Amino acid sequence: MSSTEQIQDRLKQDYDAGFVTDIEQDFAPPGLSEDIIRFISAKKEEPDWLLEYRLKAYRLWTTMTEPTWAKVKVASVDYQKISYYAAPKEGPKSLDEVDPEILETFEKLGIPLHERAALAGVAVDAVFDSVSVATTFKGKLGEMGVIFCSFSEAVAEHPELIKKYLGSVVPSTDNFYAALNAAVFTDGSFVYIPKGVKCPMELSTYFRINAANTGQFERTLIIADEGSHVSYLEGCTAPMRDENQLHAAVVELVAHKDAEIKYSTVQNWYPGNKDGVGGIYNFVTKRGLCEGERSKISWTQVETGSSITWKYPSCILKGDYSVGEFFSVAISNNYQQADTGTKMIHLGKGTKSTIVSKGITAGHGQQTYRGQVRIGKNADNARNYTQCDSLLLGDSCGAHTIPYVEVKNKSATLEHEATTSKIGEDQLFYCRQRGLSEEDAVNLIVNGFCKEVLKELPMEFAVEAQKLLEVSLEGAVG
Amino acid sequence: MLSIKNLHATADGKSILKGINLEIPAGEVHAIMGPNGSGKSTLSHVLAGRDGYEITEGEVIFDGDSLLDKKPEDRARAGVFLAFQYPVELPGVSNVYFLKAALNAIRKSRGEDPLDAMDFMKLAREKAKLVELDEGLVKRAVNAGFSGGEKKRNEIFQMAMLEPKLAILDETDSGLDIDALATVSKGVNALRDKARSMLIITHYQRLLDYIVPDVVHVLVNGQIARTGDKELAKELESKGYADYTGRAVS
Numbered sequence: 001m002s003s004t005e006q007i008q009d010r011l012k013q014d015y016d017a018g019f020v021t022d023i024e025q026d027f028a029p030p031g032l033s034e035d036i037i038r039f040i041s042a043k044k045e046e047p048d049w050l051l052e053y054r055l056k057a058y059r060l061w062t063t064m065t066e067p068t069w070a071k072v073k074v075a076s077v078d079y080q081k082i083s084y085y086a087a088p089k090e091g092p093k094s095l096d097e098v099d100p101e102i103l104e105t106f107e108k109l110g111i112p113l114h115e116r117a118a119l120a121g122v123a124v125d126a127v128f129d130s131v132s133v134a135t136t137f138k139g140k141l142g143e144m145g146v147i148f149c150s151f152s153e154a155v156a157e158h159p160e161l162i163k164k165y166l167g168s169v170v171p172s173t174d175n176f177y178a179a180l181n182a183a184v185f186t187d188g189s190f191v192y193i194p195k196g197v198k199c200p201m202e203l204s205t206y207f208r209i210n211a212a213n214t215g216q217f218e219r220t221l222i223i224a225d226e227g228s229h230v231s232y233l234e235g236c237t238a239p240m241r242d243e244n245q246l247h248a249a250v251v252e253l254v255a256h257k258d259a260e261i262k263y264s265t266v267q268n269w270y271p272g273n274k275d276g277v278g279g280i281y282n283f284v285t286k287r288g289l290c291e292g293e294r295s296k297i298s299w300t301q302v303e304t305g306s307s308i309t310w311k312y313p314s315c316i317l318k319g320d321y322s323v324g325e326f327f328s329v330a331i332s333n334n335y336q337q338a339d340t341g342t343k344m345i346h347l348g349k350g351t352k353s354t355i356v357s358k359g360i361t362a363g364h365g366q367q368t369y370r371g372q373v374r375i376g377k378n379a380d381n382a383r384n385y386t387q388c389d390s391l392l393l394g395d396s397c398g399a400h401t402i403p404y405v406e407v408k409n410k411s412a413t414l415e416h417e418a419t420t421s422k423i424g425e426d427q428l429f430y431c432r433q434r435g436l437s438e439e440d441a442v443n444l445i446v447n448g449f450c451k452e453v454l455k456e457l458p459m460e461f462a463v464e465a466q467k468l469l470e471v472s473l474e475g476a477v478g
Numbered sequence: 479m480l481s482i483k484n485l486h487a488t489a490d491g492k493s494i495l496k497g498i499n500l501e502i503p504a505g506e507v508h509a510i511m512g513p514n515g516s517g518k519s520t521l522s523h524v525l526a527g528r529d530g531y532e533i534t535e536g537e538v539i540f541d542g543d544s545l546l547d548k549k550p551e552d553r554a555r556a557g558v559f560l561a562f563q564y565p566v567e568l569p570g571v572s573n574v575y576f577l578k579a580a581l582n583a584i585r586k587s588r589g590e591d592p593l594d595a596m597d598f599m600k601l602a603r604e605k606a607k608l609v610e611l612d613e614g615l616v617k618r619a620v621n622a623g624f625s626g627g628e629k630k631r632n633e634i635f636q637m638a639m640l641e642p643k644l645a646i647l648d649e650t651d652s653g654l655d656i657d658a659l660a661t662v663s664k665g666v667n668a669l670r671d672k673a674r675s676m677l678i679i680t681h682y683q684r685l686l687d688y689i690v691p692d693v694v695h696v697l698v699n700g701q702i703a704r705t706g707d708k709e710l711a712k713e714l715e716s717k718g719y720a721d722y723t724g725r726a727v728s
Binding site: 424425426427429430431432433434435436437438440444445447448449450451452 | 526527528529530549550551553554555559560562564565566567568569570571575576577579580581583584587619636640
């Protein structure tokens with residue numbers, strides 16, 4: 001059998017997380033209007049200022065159009081057919097009260113809240129559709145002054161922080177999806193690390209889209225005050241459905257002087273079936289502000305899911321000597337499309353950024369790395385290093401690299417390296433001649449290719465990411 | 479150990495092997511010499527199961543089993559090892575990780591327990607000494623940034639780790655300076671064993687000064703033209719292949 005036939009033959013992958021949990025839900029009727037926004041806001045018992053914030057964003061959104069510059073083919077989204085609010089009917093008060101079926105869902109995803117969280121030392125804020133159902137380890141974190149809670153809770157309990165920071169990094173005017181999110185976001189996570197505190201454990205949120213025909217619009221805000229450290233991981237899965245579902249999240253990070261935020265994502269939204277039917281539209285705006293001197297923000301992402309990914313986790317390096325990093329592994333198999341990359345905006349003196357992007361395409365996958373490095377006129381001695389590598393499996397996929405560079409200060413140093421390679425027949429044969437099966441050989445080569453990025457992930461998630469790569473590429477041998 | 483009968487193979491419709499007959503008993507070292515394009519490397523690829531060749535006639539029996547209908551990994555697990563003429567780079571995949579995966583795949587196929595990391599490293603250190611491969615190289619990505627000599631030493635190191643029944647050395651001497659050649663040969667000689675057969679494919683007699691073969695075959699135009707002892711190699715060195723090809727070889 002030729003390798004092309006082998007690819008065709010074995011490009012069958014089952015989506016392990018594709019099950020639907022059968023519980024009663026509270027829906028908003030489909031469609032988007034000021035009334036719906038009032039409904040969401042009322043459901044969440046929000047203060048007036050937040051309702052106003054939403055309405056303002058909504059009015060702005062109605063004047064905006066979807067961006068079309070990304071190298072992806074998107075079926076048009078009917079925003080009036082989406083239900084913008086879905087929450088389990090009974091609000092749980094503690095973990096014991098959480099619907100067993102919901103817990104089972106998490107169990108299937110491999111995140112039993114009770115044991116694993118404790119064993120791994122991970123505090124999990126699990127978002128089930130729109131409402132945060134369980135937050136663990138809150139007490140322990142609370143002793144150190146760390147706030148880790150659902151966004152709704154933060155609105156109620158820490159309104160001054162929300163008011164101060166909401167939209168400060170990603171304003172609702174930023175783009176179409178950010179405006180939509182600002183209007184309709186339902187929940188998400190909030191983290192505040194006080195001055196000088198090194199968060200003693202990895203904070204983690206699992207997002208999951210369950211209800212059919214609902215978009216998920218979560219909002220995450222992480223504030224690291226002076227000299228603090230935090231590592232945060234989000235993992236995402238969604239059940240299998242024929243229709244496409246929209247996911248338009250906004251993540252904002254703020255790192256003050258000498259603070260460090262490490263944000264890791266393992267994204268495994270349903271990618272659609274092997275013919276490209278169904279799957280999540282993952283249109284996300286993630287941005288971090290290195291506000292203070294010597295602050296650091298590091299994005300690490302492993303993107304294996306979604307039918308379409310449109311995502312550019314970025315850093316604004318405002319503080320002098322601040323550091324931005326972006327490490328990415330993205331896989332596009334079957335008919336998946338990804339247009340992803342980062343923006344590094346250097347404003348302060350001596351700012352430094354590193355971009356390492358590893359793209360893997362198989363089947364009919366299409367992938368674009370789109371990156372922007374901007375050096376402002378006051379950013380003396382700024383440095384950037386960019387490396388974009390693409391690995392192709394088979395003959396029907398495509399990889400594209402689109403770097404934008406804008407330099408307004410002559411003292412800047414920029415390096416850019418890019419490679420595109422195919423998994424060679426000779427590499428596969430070499431591995432097989434040493435006794436490895438073809439599939440193990442592909443996994444070995446892919447893992448080697450991604451190593452620089454995988455090693456950036458927190459230990460306990462590196463293993464998970466590695467497994468995910470294997471599942472995502474099952475059968476994509478060639 | 480290895481029995482090749484009337485083996486014919488084509489690549490892209492072009493006939494390359496045209497009826498090879500070869501018997502290698504256990505414990506013997508056979509050399510195959512021949513001019514460029516005679517089919518030496520094709521023979522090694524066909525035995526290891528590389529894609530891109532069609533077997534049109536003949537059979538190969540290895541250790542009592544037909545070899546040609548097996549997948550490459552199954553041949554490796556059965557004990558066939560090919561030292562590549564051009565060892566392949568695997569960026570980001572560490573040599574030890576690669577070899578541990580390979581060794582344990584082979585052990586598993588034999589129903590043996592996998593070696594744990596401690597035992598494996600102990601074995602690796604011991605075997606690396608055979609070819610004077612320093613620990614730095616052992617831990618680096620497979621062949622990535624290795625010099626020509628280091629790549630070849632790494633091949634022999636892998637062979638030492640995997641302990642094959644049949645080792646095929648495809649132009650292992652190419653690209654080696656005289657010191658590296660001596661080191662590599664020393665490693666190969668240390669692996670000579672009454673239970674292990676070797677097939678050494680080379681263009682030059684030079685290698686056979688170091689690894690002295692039991693039998694020498696001359697491969698010309700896809701067929702074994704002559705078989706003799708180690709003196710045959712010396713004769714070829716002085717006279718070239720002109721007697722067999724009808725033209726002088728520089």
